[in-house]
Amino acid sequence: MAAAGLALASFGSLVQAAPEPWQLNMKPGASTWSHVPYDLNNISLSVCVVIGILVFGAMFIAMFRFRKSRGAVAEKWSHHTGLEIVWTTVPVMILIVLAYLSTGGLTSWANTTGSQMTVKVTGYQWKWRYDYVSYLGKPIEHVGFMSKLDSLSDQTRQLDSGMDPYAVKVGNENTYLLNVDHPLVVPIDTKIRFVITGGDVIHSWWVPALGWKLDAIPGIANAAWTNITKPGTYRGQCAELCGQDHGFMPIVVVAKSKADFAKWLAEQQAKSAAPAAAPAASTAATPVAAEVKAAPAVARQG
Numbered sequence: 001m002a003a004a005g006l007a008l009a010s011f012g013s014l015v016q017a018a019p020e021p022w023q024l025n026m027k028p029g030a031s032t033w034s035h036v037p038y039d040l041n042n043i044s045l046s047v048c049v050v051i052g053i054l055v056f057g058a059m060f061i062a063m064f065r066f067r068k069s070r071g072a073v074a075e076k077w078s079h080h081t082g083l084e085i086v087w088t089t090v091p092v093m094i095l096i097v098l099a100y101l102s103t104g105g106l107t108s109w110a111n112t113t114g115s116q117m118t119v120k121v122t123g124y125q126w127k128w129r130y131d132y133v134s135y136l137g138k139p140i141e142h143v144g145f146m147s148k149l150d151s152l153s154d155q156t157r158q159l160d161s162g163m164d165p166y167a168v169k170v171g172n173e174n175t176y177l178l179n180v181d182h183p184l185v186v187p188i189d190t191k192i193r194f195v196i197t198g199g200d201v202i203h204s205w206w207v208p209a210l211g212w213k214l215d216a217i218p219g220i221a222n223a224a225w226t227n228i229t230k231p232g233t234y235r236g237q238c239a240e241l242c243g244q245d246h247g248f249m250p251i252v253v254v255a256k257s258k259a260d261f262a263k264w265l266a267e268q269q270a271k272s273a274a275p276a277a278a279p280a281a282s283t284a285a286t287p288v289a290a291e292v293k294a295a296p297a298v299a300r301q302g
């Protein structure tokens with residue numbers, strides 16, 4: 001039920017990353033698991049449609065065919081044991097089937113066994129931090145950075161900026177409030193475990209293409225996994241109201257081939273190994289993290 005709820009929450013939401021004109025359904029996503037909420041949504045919606053047609057059909061037949069002006073006379077009997085058993089059993093069976101499918105989806109989503117990579121995600125007001133913990137069984141040292149709203153979106157969003165939100169673009173895609181300075185870079189065809197937590201208040205890490213969202217709660221380490229099948233850029237947003245700039249902490253995941261990812265990771269490690277030689281490496285943002293940690297530990301849900 002929760003998975004179906006999760007699926008339905010994504011459907012029809014305003015926060016649809018990369019929606020298409022006249023898109024009616026959810027997108028099937030881009031990971032090995034994302035078809036699960038997609039299928040659950042289709043199944044539960046189909047059940048709703050069939051029930052709707054049956055109930056409204058019976059209602060309209062009763063109202064029009066058996067109306068008083070056509071001389072209809074009400075039957076005198078009440079209570080029908082057989083009918084009552086049927087209209088109790090059938091809905092219960094439908095609910096059991098939906099609960100079975102949803103529970104299967106939830107348990108497969110929560111099972112991070114056999115992950116080949118771990119990334120720690122921390123939500124802050126109002127940005128994300130990504131720390132690469134391990135890859136293919138080896139720990140990764142000092143690869144981590146803050147990821148915040150891109151500067152063009154940030155300038156455009158200022159009150160009376162006079163700038164056009166539709167002019168904020170990457171290629172042909174309008175990325176106003178949907179782009180960041182440092183995206184999370186991950187490999188495809190890899191089971192990636194995300195350990196998600198919050199540094200100040202509750203946030204929620206949500207990339208619709210992965211098929212799930214997970215709360216980032218201070219003091220709690222939540223875990224989920226993904227295995228992205230197609231290289232590309234996947235966008236998302238914070239999905240838990242976390243304060244005044246909740247709408248300005250987007251998420252961008254860039255999925256690369258394994259070879260390209262290995263190259264990128266080696267570059268990041270080289271940068272962090274020689275911080276003096278590469279001043280730009282200060283984007284590894286340890287000072288920012290220290291700053292955030294030093295702030296008074298007020299945990300409140302905004």
Ligand SMILES: [Cu+2]
Nearest residue numbers: 203204238242
């Ligand atoms: Cu947030």
